[in-house]
Amino acid sequence: MAERYYYSIASGSTGNCGLYRTEDAAILIDLGISFRRITTALAGVGLRPEELSAVLLTHEHIDHVKGLPMFLKKTRVPVFASRGTAQVLAEKQPECADRLQEFDSGDGFWVRGVDVTTFATPHDAADSVGYILSDGTSRFGFATDLGFVPREAAGLLRGCGTVVLESNHDPHMLQAGPYPYSLKLRVSGPAGHLSNPDCAVFAADLVKNGARSIVLAHLSEKNNIPELALQQTMAALRGLPACAVQVAPAGCMGEPVPLEEDMSCSLSG
Ligand SMILES: [Zn+2]
Ligand SMILES: [Zn+2]
Numbered sequence: 001m002a003e004r005y006y007y008s009i010a011s012g013s014t015g016n017c018g019l020y021r022t023e024d025a026a027i028l029i030d031l032g033i034s035f036r037r038i039t040t041a042l043a044g045v046g047l048r049p050e051e052l053s054a055v056l057l058t059h060e061h062i063d064h065v066k067g068l069p070m071f072l073k074k075t076r077v078p079v080f081a082s083r084g085t086a087q088v089l090a091e092k093q094p095e096c097a098d099r100l101q102e103f104d105s106g107d108g109f110w111v112r113g114v115d116v117t118t119f120a121t122p123h124d125a126a127d128s129v130g131y132i133l134s135d136g137t138s139r140f141g142f143a144t145d146l147g148f149v150p151r152e153a154a155g156l157l158r159g160c161g162t163v164v165l166e167s168n169h170d171p172h173m174l175q176a177g178p179y180p181y182s183l184k185l186r187v188s189g190p191a192g193h194l195s196n197p198d199c200a201v202f203a204a205d206l207v208k209n210g211a212r213s214i215v216l217a218h219l220s221e222k223n224n225i226p227e228l229a230l231q232q233t234m235a236a237l238r239g240l241p242a243c244a245v246q247v248a249p250a251g252c253m254g255e256p257v258p259l260e261e262d263m264s265c266s267l268s269g
């Protein structure tokens with residue numbers, strides 16, 4: 001049976017990793033959990049780490065690269081990172097230097113029949129990015145760790161059938177929560193993380209532009225509740241065309257999310 005799915009392997013401040021899988025390609029986005037956990041999760045879908053086509057990193061924060069050193073040691077799989085991200089990683093871990101495939105944010109490249117487009121995300125990292133992956137039939141968007149959705153990113157994400165979108169925090173829980181004031185400002189600021197209401201507004205925009213499946217991702221453990229994030233986005237989608245919405249679980253593998261058709265393909269026949 002043809003495999004065309006996105007699987008969330010881990011999502012949130014304790015670690016991020018997801019698997020994009022088509023018939024020909026298996027691509028991991030971020031390596032924010034241990035190599036052992038990655039290996040176990042991949043075994044669950046019949047893959048070994050060395051069988052991966054590539055890894056795409058979004059940025060250098062530890063919840064996205066925790067498993068990177070061991071991954072580089074154990075496999076020869078190409079790992080892609082933006083120039084700024086690669087520089088910071090190489091400074092911290094010299095052994096990464098000659099192993100990362102660098103690109104400029106905004107560039108595109110191909111991985112086993114998948115057209116990868118990159119875009120800059122506003123976040124307090126060196127050179128963070130999000131991704132659009134197209135295999136000719138489906139168009140998949142990935143955007144987490146962004147303080148807001150910039151115009152360019154929004155333009156690329158519109159038309160994606162399946163989108164992984166950050167729904168990081170509830171603003172009231174963040175304000176009343178345990179974080180120090182400076183951290184509250186950082187999280188809610190323009191270089192922080194997307195809140196539930198901001199996610200909901202943009203999710204409605206995406207559904208109006210063809211999204212049929214949305215995965216709410218990178219939920220804060222302290223400042224969010226999965227039901228709350230889900231409710232907010234579902235409420236914003238009322239009256240719009242049907243769209244499946246699910247929350248990426250923090251510490252375990254999510255249900256397979258089908259890669260939905262690229263609306264621009266079907267519109268143009
Ligand atoms: Zn981050
Ligand atoms: Zn993060």
